[in-house]
Amino acid sequence: MKYITYVLIGFFFGIIMYKSEAASWFRIYEMFEFGAFHMYGIIGSALLFGVLGVQYIKRNNIKAMGGQEMQLKPKDKSIARYLIGGIIFGLGWALAGACPGPMYVLAGSGYISILVVIAAALLGTFIYGLVRTKLPH
Numbered sequence: 001m002k003y004i005t006y007v008l009i010g011f012f013f014g015i016i017m018y019k020s021e022a023a024s025w026f027r028i029y030e031m032f033e034f035g036a037f038h039m040y041g042i043i044g045s046a047l048l049f050g051v052l053g054v055q056y057i058k059r060n061n062i063k064a065m066g067g068q069e070m071q072l073k074p075k076d077k078s079i080a081r082y083l084i085g086g087i088i089f090g091l092g093w094a095l096a097g098a099c100p101g102p103m104y105v106l107a108g109s110g111y112i113s114i115l116v117v118i119a120a121a122l123l124g125t126f127i128y129g130l131v132r133t134k135l136p137h
Contacts (some may be wrong), residue, residue: 014105017105022102022105028097028102092121098114103121
């Protein structure tokens with residue numbers, strides 16, 4: 001029963017992504033060309049709400065749906081790992097025209113060719129899982 005909540009949130013998120021045109025290749029291309037503020041406004045507002053949400057969770061000690069403590073521990077601040085990961089993510093985003101959230105929205109919208117991108121993203125995630133322990137921290 002608790003998974004229905006996650007599914008409903010996913011549907012709501014997908015509708016917002018589609019209606020706001022955040023899943024539009026043309027909007028993403030426009031963003032990378034610095035042609036319009038549209039995507040920067042969406043990303044900026046998501047960042048703002050994310051920061052506010054995490055601060056709210058920390059200050060009120062909110063627990064997860066199963067009653068577990070949220071584990072908001074500090075992350076490793078290694079510059080190299082964020083730089084390399086960001087470059088790989090950005091290149092994939094630019095080449096595919098979609099980051100992970102909109103990929104599934106595009107698949108749900110009937111853009112069948114995005115399934116190739118989803119398969120590549122899943123393969124990349126699987127490969128990362130295999131080599132993760134061998135990477136420098």
